[in-house]
Amino acid sequence: MVIIFFFLYHGSTSLKFITVPWCTINTMVYEYSNPSVALSYLCSISLLISDVSKHIEELDEDLAITYSQTATVLPHARYDCTLAFCRAEQDVSGPLQDNAKHCDQCFCYICDKLASTCELWTIPGICHCNAHKHSVYWKALRDKSLMGFLHELNFTFDPLDMDSDLRLAETSLQKFAGSLAMKYATFLLGFESPNHSANCRCTCHRNINSNTQSQTIGCKGCYQHHFKMLEYDYTVVSQHIKMFLNEAMKGNPKACVVMLLGAIKLFVSHTTPGIIQAANTVSETVSKLLWRFMTKVWTILVGFDFSGSFIKQLETFYHKLPRPSNCTLPKSLSVLPWDDPLLSAVMKGQNITGERQAKGRRHQVLFEPLVVIQARVCKLQQQNKYRELARYLKVVKSINNPTLQRMKDLVPLYLCKDGDYSGAVCHMLSLMPGATCHASRLTPQQFRAYLRILTSGHAPDVAQEFDAGNGHMIIPDPLLSTKWTPIEGSNSFKMIEVLKFALRVLDCNTIVFADSETWVYLLSVVSSNFTTPDGVPVGAFYAEPDVTYQTVTRDAASAILEELTTTSRIQIPKAFERGYPDQARLLLATQALVLRIFHSQLKPILGIIMCFKFNRWALRWFFYSLLVRPDVLHYLLCCLLEELSDERYQLLQRKWSETEHSLVAYFLCMYFWENSMVLDLNTYPTNSLLATWNESHNPWQLSLKLYLECNVAKLTPEKRKILHLIQQQGK
Ligand SMILES: [Zn+2]
Ligand SMILES: [Zn+2]
Ligand SMILES: [Zn+2]
Structure with missing residues (x-):
């Protein structure tokens, strides 16, 4: 656009018409970067323009001037x-x-x-x-x-871009430079260690020490030497730097990012004149501070879309920063903008590889420095954008390290938080190229946390402050968090799907497979129709199915588990759940438990028996599944009796109600009722049980005696003898 305006000079009485493009006006205004001057300048221009339009009657090809006034002089x-x-x-x-x-x-x-x-x-x-x-x-x-001071620090901003943010950064940095220099100078002076003279190794000191009580006497030369034994404490300096960080974080993002980068330049080359050990401490502290500052810088760069030219200037400054020799910071400061075509396609789910081959362009891979990934994760967590977060983490690449793996391992949790349970389960079980599947790396606690999420519709809170100490973010595992909140819009996950997931994890993860507590939790989950928000499965009574069904289900369950162990796949025919879906699932889990016990010893066992509290028939089914291996059943009996008499479980037993005591008695009873199980009163564990019999102290023993007395006709002569001895003990 071209505009006509008057250009007035001091002392001139004539008027000039000049055609000037707008951009020139802008430039002229900018040249007066003092805002008030610029403003008055602009006002004058507009005033003149309006005056002109008022008084110009004809403004066409031939411009006629009909009015003029005394010129105003502009700055x-x-x-x-x-x-x-x-x-x-x-x-x-x-x-x-x-x-x-x-x-x-x-x-x-x-x-x-x-x-x-x-x-x-x-x-x-x-x-x-x-x-x-x-x-x-x-x-x-x-x-x-x-x-001003930004120039001294070697920032390359265009002086015309100096705005209130940059000015604030400039004054704060200048003030900080002054105060920091004072603190650093004091630090460099060092201080004399108060304990030093006592440990003096000078000959004069040593001689005197051995003869007199005084330890402070020394010769002149010796004192000169002592004076040089200085110590250096960087704490005050580093605290001052941290204070500046906090101050900077209060400002606008633009001011803050300049303040942080400028401050780094001021402290990054700090060192100690003293002994090597102290120098190491200082360089370690400086390196930690550097990471802390840069982490904030990246968080800000990821959080706010700055102009390209601003980022470029920061980048130039960052390149010129002196770096400590052990520095592992990324070489480049710049981060992809959120609307980068590849990044946004990944977030939207349009690109699931993180790679792009645009026509005529070079192959692009979504590769970002770890700190940038961390900053993005934080930002997306704060926005509750879990779906986008999962998509991003699935494909983003970086220098491989444990922190990246830990972040990627949370993908299923983010999917759960988005309500996508099947996606989460699928992700955990899918095979990654060149890596073991995630499910095989779950800890028992993590596995139980997922079972809890899938059944309760609640998930742990994940929001966390992103603060890297030295580039390795130590974050507590969110899966072990104690604060859980409902998953918004969560659809319930079918119990059979939960069980399938659990069985597959148990199949591929030896640590989870070995963990007794995990089995207890799984059995509680499948014996329950509802899990409280606290993650406690509420036990349910399932009616006992007919005997034929129980037998058929044992074979079907064995076949399903057999296929799982050989192919790592799990297929449950629809017919399996028909008629008694709850019971079928409980029996499938129980059969998996049987195979687990056949595999190796499972301790403690008492908690597992307790899982059958509401479904005794399933406990009997469990016993008869184990019966194919009498040696295992016998071993199980030994373990159970040991735990029952173990000090550590006494407190637990005292809290038991009649139901629990009776359940234990019921399980032990089956050893008596089943004729193929041999119990010898002279051998372990029967002899030990008899020797320590104390039914007034152990209600389960009383309960066992009553069970046996009611069914005495079923017992073999040998077992009757045992009952007889028990009865005598009770008297
Ligand atoms: Zn002048
Ligand atoms: Zn001047
Ligand atoms: Zn001395």
């Missing part, structure tokens, strides 16, 4: 003044010709204030009156004065 740089100005590239010896003169609207080009207020206007060696924009020297000086 201007000295070299633009109507007063004669003598230009030289760089002459500061004194005012050239009439350069010292100025009108009352002349501005100092360097100080950006009225020439009359410039204190360096005519000072030899400085001489601001000679300054003009066509000189490289004066231009550089002006840039430096506008940029």
Whole structure:
């Protein structure tokens, strides 16, 4: 757009028409970067324009001027003044010709204030009156004065871009530089260790020490030596730096990011003049601080979309920063903007590989530094964008390290938080190229947490402060968090799917497979129709199915599990759940438990027996499944009796109600009722049970005796003898 406006000069009575593009006006306004000056300048322009339009009657090809008024003088740089100005590239010896003169609207080009207020206007060696924009020297000086301390720190912002944020950063950094220098100087002085003289190794000291009580006497030379034994404590300095970090975090993102980067430059080369050990401590602290600062920088860069040119200037500054020799920070500062085509396609689920081959362009891979990934994860967590977070983490690549793996391992949790249970389960069980499947790396606690999520519709809170100590973010495992909240819009996951998932994990994860507590939790889950928000499965009574069904189900369950162990696949025919779905699932889990016990010893066993509290028939089914291996059943009996008499379980038993005591008795009874199970009263564990019999102290023993007395006809003569001895013990 082209606009016509008046350009008025001091002392001129004539009017000039000049056509000037808008951008020139902008530039002229910018040149007066002092906002109030710029504003008054703009006002004058608009005033003139409106005056002109009012009084111009005809504005066409032939412009007619019908009105003029006394010119208003606008602020201007000295070299633009109507007063004669003598230009030289760089002459500061004194005012050239009439350069010292100025009108009352002349501005100092360097100080950006009225020439009359410039204190360096005519000072030899400085001489601001000679300054003009066509000189490289004066231009550089002006840039430096506008940029102030930021220029000294080597930031390369365009001085015309200096806004309130950059000014704030400039003043804060300058103040910080001063206070930090004082603290650092004090640190460099060191201090004398108060304990030092007592440990002195000087010969004079040693001699005196052995003869007299005093340990403080020494010779003159020795004291000189002591004086040099200084200690250095960087704590005060590092605390001062941390305080600045906190102060910076209070400001706008733009000011903050400049303050953080500028501050790094001020402390990054700190070191100790003292002994090597102290120097190591300082370099370690500096490196930690560096990481802490840079983490915040990346968090801000990821959190806010700054202009490309601003990022570029930060990048230039970052490149020139001195780096400690052991520094592992990424080489580049810049991060992909959120609307980067590949990144946004990944977030939207349109790209599931993290790679892109655009026509005529180079192959692009979503590869980001670890800290940037961490910053993105934090941002997406804060926004509750779990679906996007999972998509991003699935494909993003970085330098492989345990932290990245830990972050990627949370993908199923994020999917769960998004309500996508099958997605989560599928992800855990899918085989990754070059890596073991996630399910095989779950800890028992993590596995139980997933069972809890899938059955309760609640998930642990994941929001966390992102603060890297030294680049390795130590975050507590969110799966073990104690704070759980409902999953919004969660669809319930079918119990059979939960069981299938559990069985597959047990099949591929030896640690989970070995863990007794996990089996207890799984059995509780399949014996329950409802899990409380606290993750406690509420036990349910399932009616006992007919005997034929029980037998058929044992074979079917064995076949399903057999296929699982050989092919790692689990297929449950629809017919399996028909008629008694709850019972079928409980029996399938129980049969898996049987195979587990056949595999190796499972301790403690008492908790597992208790899982059958509401479904005794299933406990009997369990016993008869085990019966194919009488040796295992016998071993199980030994374990059970040991646990029952174990000190550690006494407290638990005291809390038992009649139901629990009776359940244990019922299980033990089956050893008596089943004729193929041999119990010898003279061998372990029967002899031990008899020797320690104390039914007044152990209600389960009383319960066992009553069971046996009611069914005495079923017992073999040998077992009757045992009952007889028990009865005698009770008297
Ligand atoms: Zn002037
Ligand atoms: Zn000046
Ligand atoms: Zn000494």
